[in-house]
Amino acid sequence: MADRIEGVKKLFTSKSARIDTNRGDAHYETLFQACHARIEELKTQTPREDRLKIDDLLEDQGVSRRDFMKWASAVTGMLMLPSSFTPLVADAALLMNRAPVIWIELSDCAGNTEAILRSDGPKIDEILLDIISLEFNETIMSASGHQAEKQLEDAMHTFKDKYLLFVEGAIPMGIDGNYGTIGAHAETFYDHLMRISKHAAAVVAVGSCATFGGVPAAAPNPTQAVGVMDILKGKPLINIPACPANPANMVGVIIHYILTGQIPELDSLLRPKFAFGYRIHDNCERRAHFDAGEFVEEWGDEGAKNNFCLYKVGCKGPMTFNNCSIVRYNEGVNWPIGVGRGCIGCSEPDFWDKYAYERPMADANIKAPTGGVEKTVDEFGLGLLTAAGIGIGIHAAASLAAGKKEESGES
């Protein structure tokens, strides 16, 4: 346990976006042994209630063993593990119901829950998220009121220090947190989160609101909403931002946890590097048009018909880290830039204010240091230049006038 804590600590202190895709055979050999031992150990445990047999479930949904193994090898690649790990990943996926999960909703639109539920026909990622041992989730559970609260208490008690806490939604901090309360006792979202996270093994913030405040925290942020990372201290925390968070990345984090007992390697914003170590722009199918200087100038123009780069209509792919340009959404059907609109940087902090506008960044509105008036960077710069020009003009004129006076005084 102690070395595991050390390992977690070490991962948490690596604060760089740099990703290491090849750590050498020796590293993977030891990792394989460790993961193998862990999986074998997990297999001996019986799940709390074997409600659903995963194999049956997959078969019912028409997923063949072959499809499943294809999926497993894709996830292995996504987690940046060598292909020899594929059987382990498949095993880990089948053991997903050994990971007790409590899922709470705060200031949000339930979009992440929806993303899992409303997929066009459940694909393997979504099926697996169905069978995780979801002990509590307000949106999809049938219990309500006191019954629901009791269920939460039960789950927290039974899986003390073992459950993963998934948080969806921002936490409003204004008027002592009273912008958002839950339950019969009107517990504020803040207290709710603190109480449930206390005995969680790790906390997973899903979606942009839970990670960085997202839309509730957009200027002027009337409820003073913040993300989980702003207030939760001293707990392993994993951020899976994006709007909605990609089910593939949620599954990736859970599988990583089952496989290694640790949280994946994180970047400085606590996002797993396997998912957020890539820039949208570097894996974008329109990139060639970017380099060629071929841009969509306005929606629906000739360039748009030719799938040109969306930079000039506000694509923020060059500043956004996410893997949706690789894994896409809905089991690889498509993704935002694929359907012809720019990336709005949904996986980045303050995306609503800083990324989500249909103009290139140079035309971004920035807040004046005093708050107040919004100006674009270029307007601000030109204003500065004009002010300097006027200043210089006045000084020059005054100098000339003064100089003349002196001369006439001398003569």
Added chain:
Amino acid sequence: MKPKYKQVKRMTTFMRINHWVVAICMVAAVITGLYIGHPYYQTYIADPAVDKYVMAWNRWIHFMVAIIFDVSSIVIAYLYFFSRFEKPYKKLIPTPANIKEFFEVLLNLVTLNRRKKFDSTHSDSFNTVFFLVFHLMLVWMLLTGLQLYVHGLASGLSSIGNWWPWMLHLVTDWTVPVSGWLIGTAAPTASIMDVRISHHLTMWLIITWVLFHVYYQVWRTVFWEEGDISIVVGGSKFVKEDQA
């Protein structure tokens, strides 16, 4: 009686070459940088078979002049302390003499040359501080620019070896929280967008600096009557004999 003039050397050949290299680089960096920030001219949409590489060439030029800038900055930083000609750091230490000189030169400027109580033979404290501001802005551009650039080296690989992105991350990652702080984002959630805004804003500050720099040189030439403008061309200016 006409005052006698004496010629004093102010800039070495190297310093002058550096000055003009930097000046040309800066114009190139601004032109290409503005394009990268907001492509302001169009490539011909109708010609699919033409060799178009407009954004890539703009970025290429931007990076090339940046590298020249970087090398020049390193040399200038070295010269601050070890120049055999004039060591600028000596004028930056806030000794009473330096502080007095700084304000005397400033007063000279705001009183429109009515008061001139300092030795204008050598580079004065005001001038040195003014240039220090410029050099600090350049260093900031260099570091933020490299931070924006290193993310293009996906997975920490580059054609010249893995040490390059590794080093760039090591040296420039701290610009993210600092940019966030400058822009006014709370520390834990600063992102690369803050770096980009900061990089773009600093460009405007530098252009403003250049505007004032050119004006001040011309103004000095006209009002001090010591031929300051020729420092950057011939390397020397003239001072009245009785002053020197």
